[in-house]
Amino acid sequence: MSAPSLLDVTIDFSTSHLVFPTIVGTLLVLMGAVLAVARRHEIRAALAGGIGWPTDMDGLRFFGTLVLTAVYFLAMNEIGWRWPNRGFGFLSASMPFLFAMSVLYLHERSRRHLMLAAVVAVLAPLVAWLVLFRLFDVSLP
Amino acid sequence: MDVLALISPAFFGLVAAGTVIGIFFGAIPGLTATMAVAVCLPLTYSMGLGTGLAFLLGLYVGGISGGLVPAVLLNIPGTPSSIATTFDGYPMARRGEGERALKIGICASLFGGLFSLVVLYLFAPPLADFAIKFSFVEKFLIILLALTLLAALGSGMLTGLFSGVLGMFVSLVGVYDINNGGNGDIRLVPGFLETWLESGFSLLPVLIGVFGLTAVLIEAEHGVREDAATKKLLLASGKPFRLSVFRGQWVNLLRSSAIGTFVGLLPGIGGSAASILAYSQEKTFNRKEPDAFGKGAPSGIIASESANNGLTGGALIPLLSLGIPGDATTAILIGAFTLQGIQVGPLFIGDNPGVWQAIVIAMLFANLCMVLVMLFAIRPIARVVMVPKYLLLPIILMMCVVGAYTINSGVMFDVWTMLAFGVFGWLIYKLRLDMAPFVIGFILGPSAEVYFVKSLESFGTLTIFFTKSWIAMLLWVLILASVTASVAIARAGARRARMAAAAEA
Numbered sequence: 044m045s046a047p048s049l050l051d052v053t054i055d056f057s058t059s060h061l062v063f064p065t066i067v068g069t070l071l072v073l074m075g076a077v078l079a080v081a082r083r084h085e086i087r088a089a090l091a092g093g094i095g096w097p098t099d100m101d102g103l104r105f106f107g108t109l110v111l112t113a114v115y116f117l118a119m120n121e122i123g124w125r126w127p128n129r130g131f132g133f134l135s136a137s138m139p140f141l142f143a144m145s146v147l148y149l150h151e152r153s154r155r156h157l158m159l160a161a162v163v164a165v166l167a168p169l170v171a172w173l174v175l176f177r178l179f180d181v182s183l184p
Numbered sequence: 185m186d187v188l189a190l191i192s193p194a195f196f197g198l199v200a201a202g203t204v205i206g207i208f209f210g211a212i213p214g215l216t217a218t219m220a221v222a223v224c225l226p227l228t229y230s231m232g233l234g235t236g237l238a239f240l241l242g243l244y245v246g247g248i249s250g251g252l253v254p255a256v257l258l259n260i261p262g263t264p265s266s267i268a269t270t271f272d273g274y275p276m277a278r279r280g281e282g283e284r285a286l287k288i289g290i291c292a293s294l295f296g297g298l299f300s301l302v303v304l305y306l307f308a309p310p311l312a313d314f315a316i317k318f319s320f321v322e323k324f325l326i327i328l329l330a331l332t333l334l335a336a337l338g339s340g341m342l343t344g345l346f347s348g349v350l351g352m353f354v355s356l357v358g359v360y361d362i363n364n365g366g367n368g369d370i371r372l373v374p375g376f377l378e379t380w381l382e383s384g385f386s387l388l389p390v391l392i393g394v395f396g397l398t399a400v401l402i403e404a405e406h407g408v409r410e411d412a413a414t415k416k417l418l419l420a421s422g423k424p425f426r427l428s429v430f431r432g433q434w435v436n437l438l439r440s441s442a443i444g445t446f447v448g449l450l451p452g453i454g455g456s457a458a459s460i461l462a463y464s465q466e467k468t469f470n471r472k473e474p475d476a477f478g479k480g481a482p483s484g485i486i487a488s489e490s491a492n493n494g495l496t497g498g499a500l501i502p503l504l505s506l507g508i509p510g511d512a513t514t515a516i517l518i519g520a521f522t523l524q525g526i527q528v529g530p531l532f533i534g535d536n537p538g539v540w541q542a543i544v545i546a547m548l549f550a551n552l553c554m555v556l557v558m559l560f561a562i563r564p565i566a567r568v569v570m571v572p573k574y575l576l577l578p579i580i581l582m583m584c585v586v587g588a589y590t591i592n593s594g595v596m597f598d599v600w601t602m603l604a605f606g607v608f609g610w611l612i613y614k615l616r617l618d619m620a621p622f623v624i625g626f627i628l629g630p631s632a633e634v635y636f637v638k639s640l641e642s643f644g645t646l647t648i649f650f651t652k653s654w655i656a657m658l659l660w661v662l663i664l665a666s667v668t669a670s671v672a673i674a675r676a677g678a679r680r681a682r683m684a685a686a687a688e689a
Contacts, residue, residue, distance in 0.1 A: 050646040054637065060360035060369040062640075063633040067353050074346045081342060101407035108404040109607070112397075112581060116599050119585070123594075137582050144578035148408040156574075163575045168582065175586065180230045182593050183586065 107147045115140040123184030130176040130183035137168035187541040190234030198239040199546050203553040206246020211568050213260045217247025218513045222395045223583040226590050233524045238546045240520050244513055245550035252289040254569045257282055265455020265492035268463035272484030280422035287425040288482050289489040290558045296490035297551040299441035300497025305544055312505035315530035321652040324635035325659040327628050330451040330508050332663050334621050336670030347618040351625025358384030364634045380597045388519045389588040389601040396584035397606025400577050408573050429482050436466050437490050444491035448498020448510050455492040462491030515623045
């Protein structure tokens with residue numbers, strides 16, 4: 044056997060869960076630093092313009108999507124608890140959610156568009172419920 | 185399991201249904217094959233192994249193929265893999281040859297799909313047989329090679345590698361699994377989340393988040409503009425389609441399909457690379473009509489479409505023989521396989537010959553369905569690209585929520601995971617990092633950890649990664665080659681950019 048070298052490693056089983064995360068974490072920090080240096084001109088340009096939300100962003104539709112989706116999760120679960128194992132939580136939360144999302148995304152909220160959105164908001168969850176819950180036995184809230 | 189036990193009328197019915205739904209997803213700009221598989225996953229939760237796989241593979245083939253419809257008719261690639269189809273497809277449509285261009289694309293897609301299926305059938309089993317001999321050392325090096333390859337051929341070595349390592353880091357959250365020889369201790373989790381994150385983030389909610397919700401958020405950020413409705417569809421007023429257009433195209437078909445299959449084999453590189461690579465090769469080597477490209481040359485469509493369908497079989501080769509996904513869509517397929525209790529890897533084909541044959545049959549049938557549906561229903565499909573987004577995106581969101589919620593039979597934490605990773609995916613997009621390496625790093629992270637730590641535990645020296653066998657040495661040569669190639673490509677690109685800038689000045 045050759046003499047022990049720098050490349051020899053002994054891993055203690057009790058701390059073995061930290062070996063790989065430490066290596067990967069170190070790599071991540073190093074590469075992040077190199078990436079930041081490589082992109083320094085862009086970063087400087089971005090910082091020069093002041094920190095804030097991009098001006099070309101449609102904030103209402105973007106954050107509206109996030110808020111409505113979160114409310115949808117909560118409502119679906121809450122209603123689902125009242126009548127368990129029937130998928131009613133899904134059904135009754137999805138219809139207003141779909142309609143609200145369509146209205147949020149519409150640019151020109153004419154009567155015709157709103158009617159179409161309402162019809163889809165009723166039909167789509169119904170079809171999904173029939174197919175998933177009734178036909179495929181997928182458990183829905 | 186015997187192949188006959190898996191195949192039933194329902195099996196073929198679900199391949200067909202999956203293909204049709206996939207075509208619609210592919211045809212609608214902004215929706216992709218990956219999203220089709222992610223969104224339709226809950227349908228397979230209660231299906232059996234054979235039928236579930238049949239449906240998902242149909243979605244995959246249909247989703248990749250459907251992208252050519254808006255590429256030709258609206259100059260918008262329906263999926264990224266149809267990008268080069270727009271170069272010549274749209275000029276043809278403007279001449280009134282929309283239907284002809286579509287049919288040329290459909291036939292080329294069929295050729296590419298079947299070509300790659302033959303390659304898959306011939307090469308996956310021997311590759312798997314070879315890979316069975318791999319020890320943890322070689323398996324770790326294969327993952328390392330996959331990561332460097334996808335970084336080298338993606339949008340930039342550094343960005344790709346960083347994204348891949350980030351995915352790996354996120355995958356290590358939770359307990360070092362005892363089932364894999366770990367010590368069962370938790371890491372990288374803040375105390376108040378320990379109950380929820382004990383086994384880390386669930387794979388499918390993460391994937392549904394980054395591929396489903398992220399796409400919706402990107403649309404919402406840009407204000408959900410209806411781009412399809414403003415343009416007029418140009419189907420058929422000019423030259424009709426004849427099969428004779430394929431005369432003299434054999435070299436193009438074979439080369440482009442082979443490029444697509446090869447690109448599919450390499451992990452993490454999507455269909456857009458396959459399509460553009462095949463297109464530029466055909467443009468370079470075409471002597472008959474070199475000036476026609478970009479103005480409506482059928483050869484351009486043939487190159488792009490045979491390459492992107494060539495991807496389908498190619499991407500399944502590393503998935504089924506090594507357990508490494510070849511692209512984002514097959515990454516989701518890994519999740520679906522796991523759900524059905526199947527571990528993909530070198531042992532998969534040998535242990536499950538029936539399932540393997542069923543996969544090949546499903547792919548074959550999906551390609552045939554794709555051609556029949558697209559050839560005979562091209563007009564209704566062409567109308568689908570006009571479905572307004574304000575109706576479509578809410579439905580996609582609903583399906584994402586259902587998919588995440590039902591995966592573990594109603595764990596709300598999974599839904600929050602989906603939402604968090606949807607936002608995270610949007611951040612990745614904003615920071616111009618790469619999603620595909622992130623996802624593949626995320627999927628392969630836990631295996632990489634086990635292979636690496638166990639190798640060191642048994643051999644006690646880092647030199648083992650170089651000296652274990654000739655395969656290990658060969659893998660290092662390939663890793664170095666991919667790094668060198670990527671540096672060379674980046675330098676050449678920078679030089680071209682400098683020259684272009686100098687020419688402009």
